């Protein structure tokens with residue numbers, strides 16, 4: 430197994446490579462009981478699949494169905510009156526999610542709102558926080574950013590009359606490395622900060638699984654006067670976040686990965702309170718961002734007066750049936766707590782890496798940083814040759830993980846529902862497929 434030069438931290442000590450040992454770790458796992466809160470997909474023979482794709486689509490909490498059924502019942506029984514008389518009144522439904530979501534991203538409740546989808550929120554945020562001038566108009570993004578982010582920032586550049594060829598700065602790894610060095614981002618910002626209007630990066634890169642040092646990058650960007658926004662699709666519910674204290678301007682995330690809120694689930698958005706208080710900030714407006722007490726004055730109040738906080742960026746009334754799953758999921762996060770989840774995640778991922786490295790192979794290489802701070806639930810494995818064949822061989826073992834072109838196999842051991850034995854099974858399958 431080759432290692433990426435940058436990542437030389439040490440693993441947690443004391444692991445053993447045998448299946449019995451994996452079972453012992455599961456028996457001693459204080460979070461093991463949470464697995465039963467989720468529907469685990471089955472293999473053809475009826476056994477649980479080894480599901481390592483929670484970085485793509487999280488599993489369904491068993492409490493989702495009753496919460497959706499409650500809303501269906503309230504709709505059937507109360508119809509329009511459910512806006513104020515439902516068990517959880519629809520008029521303020523999004524507010525029920527606020528405190529739990531804020532806890533996950535390290536924000537004050539007023540800094541967070543659940544709305545729209547990630548890319549839509551990213552555009553809304555850039556309307557407010559990408560305010561280019563002829564001298565300072567560039568946007569920084571990381572190499573191998575998720576395509577939707579690249580499309581969004583390029584289209585914003587074009588919208589403001591700039592050519593992305595010139596105005597988009599992509600931070601790349603050094604030759605021979607797969608992940609980014611924080612120093613390289615800091616150096617770029619120190620040298621070219623006055624040209625840069627916005628730093629918009631993923632907190633965790635979708636391809637490599639690298640967790641960026643969001644605090645250091647934010648500090649470096651703020652020092653030179655750039656706005657900073659984070660795409661937290663792969664970070665929220667995965668790694669600890671302190672958006673408020675880090676002084677991040679905005680962040681956006683989706684809820685269908687580690688937040689287990691279902692396909693296309695309603696996304697989240699963070700706006701730092703310093704901006705939330707600024708009602709003059711440029712934004713695209715809709716009636717749900719208006720003061721709720723004035724909302725039903727309708728045509729009598731044609732002028733938009735934004736509500737303070739992240740709520741002031743809402744456009745439309747919330748999709749209640751789509752929000753119920755988020756409630757189910759956030760309740761579980763509140764119960765278990767991010768600190769306990771992260772503690773298990775660090776151990777589980779270290780164990781997965783340890784097991785993979787028991788069988789060295791020149792055909793595959795883990796490219797996710799080795800140090801715990803640079804790594805969340807996901808390990809990305811580069812297949813140097815016959816990548817699709819190797820991935821197919823893993824899938825044939827009843828393992829659900831995924832493949833990203835041209836040659837990256839991604840596997841995420843999610844602490845809420847994955848077991849140490851899942852890690853063991855994956856490592857066995859990888860060793861088998863990487864042996865020739």
Ligand SMILES: Cc1ncc(COP(=O)(O)O)c(C=O)c1O
Nearest residue numbers: 546547548575577635660662683
């Ligand atoms: C890092 C990242 N950014 C953006 C998106 C796009 O999200 P949405 O379809 O909710 O706009 C995804 C989707 O997987 C993603 O992984």
